[in-house]
Amino acid sequence: xxxxxxxxxxxxxxxxxxxxxxxxxxxxxxxxxxxxxxxxxxxxxxxxxxxxxxxxxxxxxxxxxxxxxxxxxxxxxxxxxxxxxxxxxxxxxxxxxxxxxxxxxxxxxxxx
Amino acid sequence: xxxxxxxxxxxxxxxxxxxxxxxxxxxxxxxxxxxxxxxxxxxxxxxxxxxxxxxxxxxxxxxxxxxxxxxxxxxxxxxxxxxxxxxxxxxxxxxxxxxxxxxxxxxxxxxxxxx
Numbered sequence: 001x002x003x004x005x006x007x008x009x010x011x012x013x014x015x016x017x018x019x020x021x022x023x024x025x026x027x028x029x030x031x032x033x034x035x036x037x038x039x040x041x042x043x044x045x046x047x048x049x050x051x052x053x054x055x056x057x058x059x060x061x062x063x064x065x066x067x068x069x070x071x072x073x074x075x076x077x078x079x080x081x082x083x084x085x086x087x088x089x090x091x092x093x094x095x096x097x098x099x100x101x102x103x104x105x106x107x108x109x110x111x112x
Numbered sequence: 113x114x115x116x117x118x119x120x121x122x123x124x125x126x127x128x129x130x131x132x133x134x135x136x137x138x139x140x141x142x143x144x145x146x147x148x149x150x151x152x153x154x155x156x157x158x159x160x161x162x163x164x165x166x167x168x169x170x171x172x173x174x175x176x177x178x179x180x181x182x183x184x185x186x187x188x189x190x191x192x193x194x195x196x197x198x199x200x201x202x203x204x205x206x207x208x209x210x211x212x213x214x215x216x217x218x219x220x221x222x223x224x225x226x227x
Contacts, residue, residue, distance in 0.1 A: 004154075032214040043116075043203055043218035044155065051214075089154050097168050098207070098214050099145060102154030 002027040002094045006103030019077045021106045023090035030092040033073050038087045080110045116219035124225045132190045133222045137206030144187050149201040194226045
């Protein structure tokens, strides 16, 4: 089955700086890669996603890139704000019923 | 807000007791998933329903766990004879069939503590 790895496990940045989280996946058949933000005591919130036929996608301060050949994908957050502080999960969906396989998470802290 | 709802939000129980959680998906979402999340980890898939049919179960779902979605709307997850290792956040997610069937929307979760 699919396996997703994620780095770093913790990330601390100054407000206004950029944050980058990198992930790898194992199953070349996976074709959908969502990113979730989870705040304390809440469920994961879908913030952006990318499909395998696209190399890059941007939504305001958030961008994702995908390299299918290398099986790498990344999340970039620019102009970070304190409210961006949360745990971020990258994920890949298995082709079997689209179940989501999550990475272990990155705890992002944005220091005012 | 008509997002995914879960009840209860918190449950404390003694080892050996049975517990049941409920998930109400987004209206008209045919697909419903249950995941389990332990502290410091990402959620792990437990089971999947398409309408009322349970189509896949993870090997994480032992015989003490059972899930239902009797009318293809809300779902329940029951854990019998709870063990301390069952302590976790239980998350429900739903998605539509069709063009955006990959996009899963999660509820707030039920946090279970087994004493």
